[in-house]
Amino acid sequence: MVIYGWRSSHIKTTENKQVICPHCNNQGGLSNSVYGRYVHIFWIPTIPIGKTGGAVCSHCQKAYKPKEMSEDMKRAYKNTKQESKTPLWHFSGIAIVGLIILFFSISDKIDAQEDLTAIDSPISGDVYKYESDANRYSTLKVVEVDEDSVYFRYNNYDYTQKVGIEEIDVDTCYTQDIYMMSRDELKNMYENGTIYDVSRK
Numbered sequence: 628m629v630i631y632g633w634r635s636s637h638i639k640t641t642e643n644k645q646v647i648c649p650h651c652n653n654q655g656g657l658s659n660s661v662y663g664r665y666v667h668i669f670w671i672p673t674i675p676i677g678k679t680g681g682a683v684c685s686h687c688q689k690a691y692k693p694k695e696m697s698e699d700m701k702r703a704y705k706n707t708k709q710e711s712k713t714p715l716w717h718f719s720g721i722a723i724v725g726l727i728i729l730f731f732s733i734s735d736k737i738d739a740q741e742d743l744t745a746i747d748s749p750i751s752g753d754v755y756k757y758e759s760d761a762n763r764y765s766t767l768k769v770v771e772v773d774e775d776s777v778y779f780r781y782n783n784y785d786y787t788q789k790v791g792i793e794e795i796d797v798d799t800c801y802t803q804d805i806y807m808m809s810r811d812e813l814k815n816m817y818e819n820g821t822i823y824d825v826s827r828k
């Protein structure tokens with residue numbers, strides 16, 4: 628499977644009415660073409676890596692690489708090359724990665740804002756994901772709230788990683804006993820990172 632490679636795409640062709648073909652001595656048949664080379668990753672153009680090209684004569688069909696050109700031809704080719712702008716789509720891969728990063732940073736911010744709002748005004752049914760011990764993760768479930776305090780059940784289970792912890796967020800996993808903490812304690816737990824996520828259904 629091709630994961631990455633190089634490709635090129637045509638950018639610009641110009642005709643040179645003034646230049647004489649050194650091969651057939653006809654004037655006006657030469658044209659320059661410039662191609663942009665780019666690295667593709669999974670066929671998505673990602674990084675432009677310079678321009679290549681050459682000239683061809685429409686009279687004798689001879690193709691010239693830049694180093695085979697006469698001085699006049701080189702000058703004309705250089706002009707075409709300078710006028711050839713690297714197409715923006717040669718940067719598509721970088722743009723896609725940028726958009727993905729942007730998307731995740733925005734949704735992280737929205738999530739953090741929602742969590743903060745939920746911590747400030749907890750309601751019954753909120754589930755807090757928290758670090759219960761060093762590298763142990765578990766959940767707390769709010770069952771009641773009053774002006775100063777939050778009442779909750781502990782989870783009897785924990786996880787060694789954050790991923791997949793939703794699986795223990797099942798009613799039967801929670802303690803029968805109800806515990807209490809002040810709203811300030813709750814805020815502290817969120818601010819110092821012990822509680823790292825809030826889910827509200």
Ligand SMILES: [Zn+2]
Pocket residue numbers: 648649650651652653656684685686687688689
């Ligand atoms: Zn020619």
